[in-house]
Amino acid sequence: AELSLQKEQLQLKIIEVEDEVDKWQKERDRIKNYTTNEKATVDQHFKELIRDLERQRDEVKAALDQREKIASENVKEIVDELEERAKLLREDKENREQIHQISDSVLFLQEFGALMRNYVPPPSLPTYSVLLEGESMSPSMGLLRDDLLNVCMRHVEKICKADLGRNFIERNHMENGMAPQRWAGSLPAQQRNFTDHVSQSLLSLTSQIHPSASNFNPRSWEFSSFQATEETLGTAYPSIVRHQSTKVTPQTWKSSSKQSVL
Secondary structure, three states, rough: OOOHHHOOOOOOOOHHHHHHHHHHHHHHHHHHHHHHHHHHHHHHHHHHHHHHHHHHHHHHHHHHHHHHHHHHHHHOOOOOOHHHHHHHHHHHHHHHHHOOOOOOOOHHHHHHHHHHHOOOOOOOOOOOOOOOOOHHHHOOOOOHHHHHHHHHHHHHHHHHHHHOOOOOOOOOOOEEOOOOHHHHHHHOHHHHHHHHHHHHHHHHHHHHHHHHHHHHOOOOOOOOHHHHHHHHOOOOOOOHOOOOOOOOOOOOOOOOHOOOOO
């Protein structure tokens, strides 16, 4: 009868473990879907950020185009003024050529005298400075790039270390003398060291309270990684008897028909 009871209890435990396996497989898929959605959110925000940066880039390029347009208009005004001046100079030259061809001395003197009385020396050409020396945009854009990159890196570092530094799965409490270091492999070194320290302290405290617990094999009954149910068995094999006080079994997410005492 005792053997049959234990076989029945073990079968219930097997069903419980299998249900737990199915649950964690679903949790794995849920974590994967959650991560996929988070990645999509990251992509969306970075796309929006890139679009905003491209709009700012276009604004700078539009300012460059506007400056070029103004400079082109200034060049056109200068060219028109020079062409008008060249036209007047050509007209003065033609007048002198006509006077130079007059053969009558009296008429020549009259025309030449009238020309000299109204003669005004051509004014000097205006001078302009074209400021194209050096690269005025390179230092400014380099500073802008560095500032934006520093801000972006600070925020990304905060997101990766603070917001994403915590693992998805965390053990709620010790199970069968097992400390939370089972998940410590995926933690940063500093958190791992702290976890190891806490684990050793808890194990030492357990040994002081229950001396027989120091010889307990923690992997003997490692069933549930999510909710460890503390159960007691009135009669069992001596090798698996837990030296612990009887505790009321908490209700879990599993069917109450699967609850048993060990």
